[in-house]
Amino acid sequence: MKTNESDISVKIKINDSSLxxxxxxxxxxxxxxxxxxxxxxxxxxxxxxxxxxxxGISVEIPIGYEMQVRPRSGLSSKNKLIxxxxxxxxxxxxxxxxxxxxxxxxxxxxxxxxxxxxxQILLARTETIDWKIVTSLxxxxxxxxxxxxxxxx
Numbered sequence: 001m002k003t004n005e006s007d008i009s010v011k012i013k014i015n016d017s018s019l020x021x022x023x024x025x026x027x028x029x030x031x032x033x034x035x036x037x038x039x040x041x042x043x044x045x046x047x048x049x050x051x052x053x054x055x056g057i058s059v060e061i062p063i064g065y066e067m068q069v070r071p072r073s074g075l076s077s078k079n080k081l082i083x084x085x086x087x088x089x090x091x092x093x094x095x096x097x098x099x100x101x102x103x104x105x106x107x108x109x110x111x112x113x114x115x116x117x118x119x120q121i122l123l124a125r126t127e128t129i130d131w132k133i134v135t136s137l138x139x140x141x142x143x144x145x146x147x148x149x150x151x152x153x
Contacts, residue, residue, distance in 0.1 A: 018056025030120030080106035
């Protein structure tokens with residue numbers, strides 16, 4: 001449901017036990033994704049292990065947009081959990097269930113439970129590129145200086 005003129009409608013399919021992605025505050029950019037474990041009580045992620053956490057939702061992203069999957073800062077800083085391909089991209093033509101690949105960088109097992117907020121999603125505009133093949137590029141102060149060439153501070 002659109003609440004103002006800048007809102008974009010996105011179709012979402014949820015199963016009976018999944019939670020709708022939700023912003024936690026009016027100023028939140030991202031919508032929190034929750035784990036949907038259906039018949040499981042939890043998923044244990046051991047140190048240095050990656051687990052694909054199901055969310056129970058599928059979306060129909062409008063053409064010209066992508067959905068980015070990002071870590072939740074509190075979950076990352078307090079528990080050393082990261083979304084390994086962050087930011088992950090969900091393309092506009094993908095219609096399957098969204099899974100979140102979470103890696104435990106800590107030294108203790110981490111238990112993901114049903115309904116736990118595990119990541120956040122943002123809708124972002126994308127552009128198509130019209131590649132122009134040239135024989136040279138304009139020079140800049142940095143030019144081909146490489147990574148770190150703009151200074152250390």
